[in-house]
Amino acid sequence: MxxxxxxxxxxxxxxxxxxxxxxxxxxxxxxxxxxxxxxxxxxxxxxxxxxxxxxxxxxxxxxxxxxxxxxxxxxxxxxxxxxxxxxxxxxxxxxxxxxxxxxxxxxxxxxxxxxxxxxxxxxxxxxxxxxxxxxxxxxxxLRWVKSAAEIAVLRQAAAIADKTMLAIAQTVRPGMTTRDATATASAMFLQEGADTGEVGPVVKASGSHEFLHGIFKTDRLEEGDILHVELIPRVGNYSARMMRPIVIGKPSLAMRETANRLIALQDRQIEAMKAGAIATDVDAILRLGALSQGLRPTYQNVTAYTLGLYTRTARSSDFSRVLLPTSNWPLEQGMVFHAYTTAAGLGFSESVLITRAGGERLTQVPREILSANRLETPLRRTS
The missing domain is CATH 3.40.350.10 (Creatinase/prolidase N-terminal domain)
Structure with a gap:
């Protein structure tokens, strides 16, 4: 590599x-x-x-x-x-x-x-x-700050996540199952050069945010259901990650309004993820914003964690650096995080590179609720 x-x-x-x-x-x-x-x-x-x-x-x-x-x-x-x-x-x-x-x-x-x-x-x-x-x-x-060569591999993994997410959104229909969507993702991973076909959580979303670590099972999808998709492709053991909600049919006005508020807060957080920023301040943008707007009754989980190289260990995510109210350390240029947020059955996340100017999204799927009838054109990558 x-x-x-x-x-x-x-x-x-x-x-x-x-x-x-x-x-x-x-x-x-x-x-x-x-x-x-x-x-x-x-x-x-x-x-x-x-x-x-x-x-x-x-x-x-x-x-x-x-x-x-x-x-x-x-x-x-x-x-x-x-x-x-x-x-x-x-x-x-x-x-x-x-x-x-x-x-x-x-x-x-x-x-x-x-x-x-x-x-x-x-x-x-x-x-x-x-x-x-x-x-x-x-x-x-030793691995928190990534080299240019590592970032290049993470971009490859992010591109696989982008293409796969769009493929799921363009093919899922009422009557299909969570297993069907997972099979689409797994096949796309392997075709596009990922290390394995291991996909990540693909579940029917419900409640506030409890679905995030939902147990995989074969659920039939009906009109109005939200399919929560988290993709974790690895290239040379380097993983990019991304989450999107995919609505079966057309998203309701309430869904779109909630999504817009959640995305706006996360956009502000990603913009603030610049080298030298204190992690607890960056965390507060999303955490306190979501609580003050009533998007969630509580916010007990991290809002981002370190991304990079994953191998066969007891952990599936690297929490050695996370964004929490207690994270009193500075972000460094070259760090990469999985920034994520969930509320009202909706989950959005990105792989984010820390730069001097702010966070750069490595994943580039449109930041919105996805549905098949709104994704007719291919994604244009900016890097």
Whole structure:
């Protein structure tokens, strides 16, 4: 996916963090950070890790079965495979000692989804003599600000989301089901170059905002129903995201009025998402605006969260940076967020890039309630 110069930039960024923590070698086991730093990632069927010294060449330790695909994807030349009968932590400790790090300071992101308390204790026992230095949150913080190359891939994913959303809106009809709409999206993802056909929530909306994480089931769609569609296409593990309500038939005047007010608030929020802005102030534009206008009785969820690289971990969304009333940190140029809002059965969201001038929408489907009879012309992308 990326040139070696891109990885050199990432390595330098990681080593700067290592210098700040005064560690000799970094153990990388987070699925996302493995992909970001090495170019290769794999599920944790058996424990695996890559190691980046502050000085010297890195190495990778993983199942022998995964050794060949790892060599194909990674820039790391030193790849060690172990048999399934071997204990991964024992093999890792042997490799640490063999490379002269028996008494080193080993940095580990203790917030990594792949670094359980049991794994930590096992490594501490196997690597006795070395000192484990917690670096909590490192796997996420290194990736908050995206490079130009990463943003280019996110634009590809956003384009797939755009095309797929319009395809659903143009084909859905009364009598069809949520499963039909999901099948359309899944096929479009694969045809357009997404990593997988995993779509995201496609459900019949109801109530205020409870539908957002609705359980997928086969619901028949009738005239007047709202189909809530959230698309999460990934390209090279980089995910863009977008939500739109699709009305079966023609949206009512009340729906359009609610949508216009919700969109206006979110437009203001996206405009304010500029480098240097304090996240809690940006959050307040939408949160307090929706509450003051009576669009929602309460607003307990985040209004945006970090977007980027997703792999096989226990989480499906990255909440390491979110917009909340307690988010007292500045937005940085190059960050990308999934900004979303819901009310009265309607949900709108965009993938938003932080720039000096304000938020730039990577997703570009018209910001309105969608219905088939209003989407006769193809989308024109502006970038």
């Amino acid at each position: 990326f040139a070696r110069a891109e990885y050199d930039w990432r390595i330098a960024k990681a080593r700067l963090a290592m210098a700040s923590a005064d560690v000799d070698v970094l153990l990388v086991d987070s699925g996302e950070l493995l992909a970001w730093l090495t170019g290769y990632t794999v599920s944790e069927t058996m424990y695996r890790a890559a190691f980046l010294p502050r000085d010297g060449k890195p190495w990778f330790v993983l199942r022998a079965l995964d050794e060949a695909p790892c060599r194909e994807k990674t820039w790391i030349e030193d790849v060690v495979g172990f048999a399934d009968v071997d204990d991964p932590c024992s093999v890792i400790a042997e490799q640490v000692r063999a490379r002269g790090f028996a008494k080193a300071r080993i940095g580990i992101d203790t917030h990594s989804p792949c670094h359980s308390a049991a794994t930590h204790a096992r490594l501490a026992t196997e690597c006795r003599g070395a000192r484990i230095v917690p670096m909590p949150g490192l796997s996420d913080s």
